[in-house]
Amino acid sequence: MTKTPRAVVVGGGLAGLVAARHLAAAGxxxxxxxxxxxxxxxxxxxxxxxxxxxxxxxxxxTAYPAVRRELDLESLELCRFDPGATVxxxxxxxxxxxxxxxxxxxxxxxxxxxxxxxxKLRLAALWWRLGRTDPEAIFAGEDESIExxxxxxxxxxRFLENFARPFYGGITLDRSLSTSSRVFEYTxxxxxxxxxxVPAAGxxxxxxxxxxxxxxxxxxIETGVAVESVSSDxxxxxxxxxxxxxxxxxxxxxxxxxxxxxxxxxxxxxxxSDVPTDARSCLTQYYGLPGESALGGEKRxxxxxxxxxxxxxxxxxxxxxxxxxxxxxxxxxxxxxxxxETDEELTETTRQTLESxxxxxxxxxxxxxxxxxxxxxxxxxxxxxxxGLPNVRDPAGSVYLAGEYTHWSSIQGAMESGxxxxxxxxxxLSK
Numbered sequence: 001m002t003k004t005p006r007a008v009v010v011g012g013g014l015a016g017l018v019a020a021r022h023l024a025a026a027g028x029x030x031x032x033x034x035x036x037x038x039x040x041x042x043x044x045x046x047x048x049x050x051x052x053x054x055x056x057x058x059x060x061x062t063a064y065p066a067v068r069r070e071l072d073l074e075s076l077e078l079c080r081f082d083p084g085a086t087v088x089x090x091x092x093x094x095x096x097x098x099x100x101x102x103x104x105x106x107x108x109x110x111x112x113x114x115x116x117x118x119x120k121l122r123l124a125a126l127w128w129r130l131g132r133t134d135p136e137a138i139f140a141g142e143d144e145s146i147e148x149x150x151x152x153x154x155x156x157x158r159f160l161e162n163f164a165r166p167f168y169g170g171i172t173l174d175r176s177l178s179t180s181s182r183v184f185e186y187t188x189x190x191x192x193x194x195x196x197x198v199p200a201a202g203x204x205x206x207x208x209x210x211x212x213x214x215x216x217x218x219x220x221i222e223t224g225v226a227v228e229s230v231s232s233d234x235x236x237x238x239x240x241x242x243x244x245x246x247x248x249x250x251x252x253x254x255x256x257x258x259x260x261x262x263x264x265x266x267x268x269x270x271x272x273s274d275v276p277t278d279a280r281s282c283l284t285q286y287y288g289l290p291g292e293s294a295l296g297g298e299k300r301x302x303x304x305x306x307x308x309x310x311x312x313x314x315x316x317x318x319x320x321x322x323x324x325x326x327x328x329x330x331x332x333x334x335x336x337x338x339x340x341e342t343d344e345e346l347t348e349t350t351r352q353t354l355e356s357x358x359x360x361x362x363x364x365x366x367x368x369x370x371x372x373x374x375x376x377x378x379x380x381x382x383x384x385x386x387x388g389l390p391n392v393r394d395p396a397g398s399v400y401l402a403g404e405y406t407h408w409s410s411i412q413g414a415m416e417s418g419x420x421x422x423x424x425x426x427x428x429l430s431k
Contacts, residue, residue: 004029005255005429008245009219010227010269013041014411015402016260017210018070018418023258024217026426032219033247035226038204039211041262042377043411045202048369050325052202056284056372057170057314057334060206061187063194065135066415071209077200079320082299083191087114087162088313089306090356096120096163097300114305119159126153130185131192138185139408143383146184147177166303169311173280173336173378180381183408190412200322206411225249230257230269232397242398256425259395260402260418263379270395274388276405278380283335285346286316286370293318294329295358302357309349310335330369343371378409392421393428400424 005028009020012034020032038044044055059081062073084097094114115123144152150164160177169175171187199205211221229246245252259266267275295302295315302313310333317324317331324330333350341349347368354363386408392401402421407413 007256008254009258011260012039014414015418019258019402019422020219021214022422024219030219032221033225034223040207045204052323054203056374058203059196061190063190064412078197080195080197085301088357114162127192130189149181162305256398258400272394274390276379279376280378281338286332288367289329
């Protein structure tokens with residue numbers, strides 16, 4: 001009787017969950033170990049007093065190919081942002097939106113003085129071109145910084161300062177636009193062909209759905225189990241298995257192990273020095289306000305065109321009413337990097353910023369509800385970084401990598417990596 005191959009997945013983030021599901025679907029005996037009390041990695045939602053708080057500002061790009069393949073989007077009850085953004089500065093706000101998808105926003109977009117007419121035409125042309133670009137070709141193409149990419153295509157300094165820096169500061173956590181233009185092209189294409197959205201139950205609904213699919217496929221998920229080491233020297237008898245996983249309470253022998261942890265842990269467990277550990281950090285504060293439309297029903301990101309404190313404000317409950325209790329507004333402000341200010345000082349900065357954007361509207365009732373200081377929100381992605389990222393097979397022996405750091409820093413990269421790692425395991429074990 002042929003023994004069923006056994007695989008262990010270390011880490012229950014999106015990459016690990018996708019890997020575990022595909023391994024189990026291929027007929028392997030699969031155990032997923034997650035050191036936290038819940039799966040999801042950085043994608044978490046916490047609930048308190050009728051509010052739902054994601055761990056930092058996160059959204060789902062519905063056009064990502066891996067998202068469409070791995071998730072049942074309909075059952076997530078997605079709440080969609082209006083396309084585009086609101087550019088805000090003291091005394092005024094103006095809308096930049098796609099007139100084809102939101103015709104009612106056309107007059108505001110056309111008359112906005114934050115971006116010139118020629119920049120709007122260039123933006124529309126780029127929107128059209130990237131919307132028809134094969135996403136698989138983007139990371140095989142040339143690379144440069146986002147700033148250089150936009151300047152080479154004729155975009156003005158005003159466009160960069162008023163729109164590109166705050167908008168892509170929110171996506172790449174890099175307002176300097178020094179991130180790879182490949183990231184710009186891929187995400188801009190996703191914006192042109194799909195929506196940005198959040199599940200009605202918060203972003204944590206995504207790993208919960210994936211975990212359900214993992215278990216439906218026959219795999220086992222164990223939380224609260226920290227893995228101390230991974231060895232490809234064989235099992236206890238020296239040859240009974242290809243790899244051993246040492247956890248806090250036991251040693252598990254397996255035919256293959258997929259390491260799907262955060263980058264620093266993955267590097268430590270596998271010894272693969274190409275795993276990137278240079279981080280982009282951010283801080284997100286959540287606030288409550290009395291009333292259900294305290295920002296006038298705004299359903300777009302509010303970009304700070306004047307400075308970077310905060311980089312942007314998000315009207316969460318306008319987009320997803322289920323994220324706040326009845327009669328309350330939930331919003332957040334995201335600051336890039338690692339601000340030295342106290343939580344109280346940042347709250348006051350946000351309050352003053354909102355008062356400057358919405359003259360005459362009181363924000364004395366702004367109540368800080370939560371602060372997330374996220375040291376490793378993304379790995380840094382300067383031009384050329386993706387060419388040197390590790391392969392899923394780079395660790396020694398029957399150990400594999402799954403994580404966005406084998407592709408690019410995004411939900412798309414994480415899910416695609418999990419699928420690739422599972423495919424590599426299945427192919428290698430079938431030889």
